[in-house]
Amino acid sequence: MSASKLYILDTNVLLHDPKCLFQFKEQDITIPMTVLEELDSIKDRKQNVAAEARHAIRVIDNILSSATNASQITKGVRILVEGKEREQKLGKLSIFPDHELTSRQGFLPDISNKDNRIINCALHLQATFPHRQIVLVTKDINMRLKALGAGLQRVEDYRTDQLVSDIDMLPAGHHHLDTPFWEGVDKVDSFQQDGHTYHKVDRSLLPDTYMNEYIYDDSKDFAARTVKVDETTVTLMDLGYDRLMQQSCWGIQPINLQQAFAMQSLMDPEVDLSILLGAAGSGKTLIALACALEMVIEEQRFNKIIVTRSTPPVAEDIGFLPGTEEEKMTPWMSSINDNLEAMHEQDERPQSSVKYAIEKANIQFKSLNFIRGRSIQNAIVLIDEAQNLTPQQLKTILTRCGKGTKMVCLGNLAQIDSNYLTALTSGLTYIVERFRDFEGSASVHFEGIFRSRLAEYAEEHL
Structure with missing residues (x-):
């Protein structure tokens, strides 16, 4: 069964994650020639994405090295991982000669603009394969808007390695309790070890805590750090509010x-x-x-x-x-x-x-x-x-x-x-x-x- 989707990758996706070619499962991927040209112009620059450009080029080369002729590269080469196919077969990678596309109705006119050439490539493939879902993947917001305006039906951001959907969901590293901590504690196992005092309490008191999260309340007495979390209990290292605020390093206090x-x-x-x-x-x-x-x-x-x-x-x-x-x-x-x-x-x-x-x-x-x-x-x-x-x-x-x-x-x-x-x-x-x-x-x-x-x-x- 052939892949139902065909993903066209923008340069910034390959720079963001050079291993992204292995993240599209059984679906096919095509890379416009313009993207290869951009990678080539970046790889020798003395900038912080040059290494990523070189890495992406090496990954593409490793995948396409099994091709026996030019026509196979344009049709697609099966994506392999370290010479072996995954249990769930990956799709094919191809290079599209977008520089051969001529001006036609529905295309963006300024082909000197590299973004336009990549969008035109996606539009051409969308017209050529009406029964397949053609998806342009780019991290450039403006390019996504241009592509949609030009008539491309599917445009996506690359989010495979994005771990949170909203920056506000990022853990703050500290958690403020609305009520004094000790008021809610019925049972506690306190012990001393290596000069520190630890409190083992029921996990239901702090169900969402994680390793090395700082816990404090408004009492200006309790402050602790989570040092162990298991299925039923949470172990806190007692830091003491006053001790924390009296720390001094090189003459600087918090x-x-x-x-x-x-x-x-x-x-x-x-x-x-x-x-x-x-x-x-x-x-x-x-x-x-x-x-x-x-x-x-x-x-x-x-x-x-x-x-x-x-x-x-x-x-x-x-x-x-x-x-x-x-x-x-x-x-x-x-x-x-x-x-x-x-x-x-x-x-x-x-x-x-x-x-x-x-x-x-x-x-x-x-x-x-x-x-x-x-x-x-x-x-x-x-x-x-x-x-x-x-x-x-x-x-x-x-x-x-x-x-x-x-x-x-x-x-x-x-x-x-x-x-x-x-x-x-x-x-x-x-x-x-x-x-x-x-x-x-x-x-x-x-x-x-x-x-x-x-x-x-x-x-x-x-």
């Missing part, structure tokens, strides 16, 4: 409870990955940097601090800047320097203090381009502006984590600069959802803006 939760997760050696989300000015970078300095210089738990981030699409290639890799990255790491200066502004010689902190903590600024292939040992890694990274890029960074290394992801889902990402498809959203049940990960969504009253007003009203 202003609100969310900052205190973040500081606790950063300082806890049992947490390997801390994910800090929040609006601009909420204190993410300040808290992360203060804790990192405390752990490297005062406690000597790590040997160095590595700071990395994606370089903006305005200037993907850092090679045009003078100096070493660290010096080239300086323009994009100014937020770290700003926070270092803020932490030492009361010192007698602030600039000397900042220089001392950078040298003593061995702070290294690294480009994402040079993170691949490394194994980072005994370091705390701050991934700044993580909302601009794809799930694949964040996977690349997190899998660099070696023995004795802690990863910290910082990001604001309202400030995505990438043309290929939205708040729902950002790698930051992806890892928050993927790691919610991992015992070595904690995520905290910051509330409040403390940079200035102007910054607070701008965040709320613009």
